[in-house]
Amino acid sequence: MFNKKRLVAAAALATGAVLVLAGCAGETADPSATFNPDEKVTLNLAFWGNDVRADLYNKAIDAFNEEYPNIKVNSTFLGFPEFWEKRQTEAAGGGLPDVMQFDYSYLRQYAQNGLLLDLGPYLGGIIDKKPLADNILKIGVVDDTTYAIPTSTNAWGLFTNPKLLETAGVENFEGGSWSDYTDWMKSVTDASDGKVFGGSDYTGRIQNFELQLRSEGKNLFNEDGTPGFDEKRLAEFWNEGAAARDGAVLPQQQAEELLPLSAFDAAKTASELTWDNFGAGYLGNLGEGYTELGLVAPPVTKDGAKDLYLKPSMLHAISAKTKHPEAAATLVDFLINSPESGKIFGTNRGLPASTTALEAADLDPMSTQIKDYEASIADRLGDAPPVPIVGYGSLEEKFRVLGTELNFGTVKVDDAVKQFFTEMDVVLNQ
Known part of the structure; x- marks a missing residue:
């Protein structure tokens, strides 16, 4: 008989304990604060990938700064295993980056331990939800709260x-x-x-x-x-x-x-x-x-x-302890929804989840085939299942x-x- 606890597996028990402790400490940012585009702030952005993806992020940050010159973005990247090892260390010390590329399999663990910002107050405002279908937005929901937004999808x-x-x-x-x-x-x-x-x-x-x-x-x-x-x-x-x-x-x-x-x-x-x-x-x-x-x-x-169902290739999430939630939400919106993002990343992060980014992306033949395939299975697409258990x-x-x-x-x-x-x-x- 299985109980309903959703903590970590035996292999990851020590890490899970660290995250629980980290989640109990600190304060969640105030979502009611007014966004001031003239305020000079610095955000830390972390993602996994290689030099090719890093170059694309640098181009996206340059495009972002043309529109938001007062928001400085410091980016770092690692390979996938190393990326999550570093996040676990940061979680233990309460210092997660403001904005993170996120993997679906870790979403429940970090969300339930209070490490991620509730994005609900920013949806429909700073984060434009019109280009994102409801079934895509639901992917980032844990316990009725939106903690992440998919950058891209696959089926x-x-x-x-x-x-x-x-x-x-x-x-x-x-x-x-x-x-x-x-x-x-x-x-x-x-x-x-x-x-x-x-x-x-x-x-x-x-x-x-x-x-x-x-x-x-x-x-x-x-x-x-x-x-x-x-x-x-x-x-x-x-x-x-x-x-x-x-x-x-x-x-x-x-x-x-x-x-x-x-x-x-x-x-x-x-x-x-x-x-x-x-x-x-x-x-x-x-x-x-x-x-x-x-x-x-x-x-x-x-x-x-x-x-x-559509599964996220990856998502973007914001640390619950960010000092600049509005600026962080602005960066997330740009990286997911902007036409500039679509042009720069193309399908490097998967088929763009946002219609505005997808329309701007230059799709190669395989990407076009995947786009057509996902359209062809529309009658079989249901809501995504609950976020994976820890x-x-x-x-x-x-x-x-x-x-x-x-x-x-x-x-x-x-x-x-x-x-x-x-x-x-x-x-x-x-």
Whole structure:
């Protein structure tokens, strides 16, 4: 039986304790203060990325200063793991940057520990919400409070490799049930005599399980932190993959030998279910001779279900202890909504969530394809699920590892289910 505490997983317990202590200290900025554009202030901005993204942020800050010359912005960046290590250290000392690029998986942890500013008072004022759809704004909400705004979005999709399909003489997946998808993968594998496989074992990805649950009107995890499924339902999902593991999908040993590339990156599988913003990376890894990929909707569990949703590639949030909340909100609005931001960043941070930024962005062919894809699945898009529970990342990884063991044949479904629920018990009952 799972209780409703949503603290950190065992692996991150020490960090979570630090954040709780940090969240209890200090005062939240007064949202009723009047914004004075003539006041000279300095803001600290932190983001993760590389030199390319840093150059884009520098250009965006220059454009921001043309409009707001009295707001000085000092920016710093790190790689993703180092970025969050530094934020945890800063949280312990109460010194988070004024404005932060933020990851969805950390949002609940930081919000519930009082480390992020309530953005509600600035929405519709300093932060223009007209270019942001309601379902996008809801993504940054924790316990009925808006703590972050998405810079960009992505959706779950099915990438296919047109060159491999042409060689195998098999048409692109035209939609259908999960069983239809398994049959299609087997047809690719058989047609190529095993030189290419139709795909990978989709039951190794927790997102595909979530898709099926959403079609049944359930969440992977509810707002109160409890799971939206039981052992029987998980066993049903993993047993569903037995047909695919019986000769239709790439054997796990071959997948391991390809690492760090995925089987799709290495042109060993003709399809892959994943987030749609992976397209550019796939093309880069596939190399010369690849200028396009197929991108279609995932299999359907129940007709008419709102099983898909838009997930933020990243968000922007403001420290609860910033001394300049109005200036910080002005910077967030510019980085998310301004046409200048759209022109400068393009799709570097994902497909822009703001319509004004998106209209100004120069989209390459892959980005245009993703934009068209997300428009094509509009009838399947529902509200985003509750913000991920604290410890979600460790459960996602456990799910993946058990999926590989199922594909290896080193664990039975019932044992895998027991192992996952044991891990989930640790995470949810801390």
